[in-house]
Amino acid sequence: MSDGEPLVRWDWIGDHAGELADYTGVHLRLGLLPVLFGLIVSVPLGILCHRWRWVYPPVLTVANILYSIPSLALFMIFVRYTGLTEQTVMIPLTLYTLSVLVPNVVDGLASVPEPVRQAATAMGFGTVRRVVQVELPIAVPVVIAGVRVAAVSSISLVAVGQLIGQGGLGYYITRGLQLDFPTPIVTAIVLIMLLALATDALLVLAQRLLTPWSRSKVTSS
């Protein structure tokens, strides 16, 4: 950084507002679609793991091993198959979410009290109906807790994708480093943090709306 250069040059932000908005949108897509895909995979996988407990340890091990592979390495592997596309970033990010989401789905299902499960069966729910109408709704608070962690980490990881040219706001970080110009770097970091915070806040709100029953703990006895 050259002397005399301020950390943030507000005029630059003003000049690039439109472009920043575009990249923010891309960043959000790259960060959140993997969480959605991860959830689509994790829910049935979690149900399987809950139903047949022996499936769970191997599934969890695989998910954790995937999570331990550095993102850079995974991007490089997928570049061979999907090129320098958004998919190359989203596939690894999707795989990363599994190590958080699968355990949370399993824990969520395990949080269903046994009397409730028994009552549902005795009322005449078939297995599928019981899982969909009783067990999954009760698992929602625990699952959303996992989604919050996955979403925040996914949003921050997107920036690494810039190494293959698909990093959302990560673009401004490499750009700023190349030009020895801090404004884009600081702007990108602040925007990524704001995205993560806003997403988290929305998820908390979503949980309140989805599970009005879980917070109304006013017991009269």
Added chain:
Amino acid sequence: MIRFDAVSKNYPNGTTAVDDLSLELAEGGITVLVGPSGCGKTTTLRMINRMVEPTAGTVSLRGQDIREVHAPELRRGIGYVIQHAGLFPHRTILDNIATVPLLLGWSKKKARARAAELLELVGLPAEMAKRYPNQLSGGQQQRVGVARALGADPPVLLMDEPFSAVDPIVRAELQAEFIRLQKELHKTIVFVTHDIDEAIKLGDNIAVFRTGGRLAQFDTPERLLAHPADDFVAGFVGQDRGIRRLSFVKAAEVPLRDGPVLPATTSVARARAADEPWVLVVDDGRRPLGWAAAADLPQSGTLADASLVPLGHTFSLVGDSARAALDSALLSPSRLAVGVDADGAVIGVADAYELSAVIAAAENAGGGGQ
């Protein structure tokens, strides 16, 4: 109605939960399955709605082998209440109660209307409809559990220790309510409990199980108390079964004598002449005022001037049992129980020894005081 035919349930690890059970449960009555833990009573209950499948024998419902009915379908026709209510925490009280009607494909509107009726039937205020289960007390949740089981008006109700997780006061309340409900509904109820007092209070018939899943005795509560089949049953029904049996003898059958009952206007001199250690002082409607001890009577005047010892309590010849009469005798300062009619007027008195005669009378009548 419900028939067990040589039913056994063995587990692969070698334990036997139910051993060669044959039992026929009458329509429209409460059958209580009672026994120590591990006696197979809950397993027996769960074989009725196929939550547990027997390893041998058949269970039939209204003449049909229940294995011929698809399990979820069978269960929608059988109400089920469990110890911790097991309400769905994510559904409102109203939707909890509407569960089975909705499963049966009723419209939402009709199911909710029915649920609102049931909420009232189990004695809960309408404003609870929109609440969630965790906003209710244990006793209230249990009421909702009963309402939910009654959702589609099933002819059969299975209840697995439904009142054992609440405190004794609430339990007594729920039991009374349950008896009231059954008088209205006439369901065929199978009720599991480990509490023999609850069994005797609620059951029309009682099946006592012993450890190892064997039926020890199947009888009415009166006969169970009067003629336990063996030492196990005698031990299980408890040491005080003699006193408990009095619950089944109506107070009207108690032999009463006139005793020293005198109106308050009687002169002290006449009261002395009765030559009794205690006299019962009554008002002009023969309603009891209290006991007067002969030794403490004033020198002159009437019994109205005497200091009276409170009665303890009287027993009603209309509604009470001989057990209440005996209790009344034990608490009375004169050791005499005071029997009153519907208006509270004294009919007569009896001491504990005289009361014990009704047991002998009941015995001669074949152990029943129905």
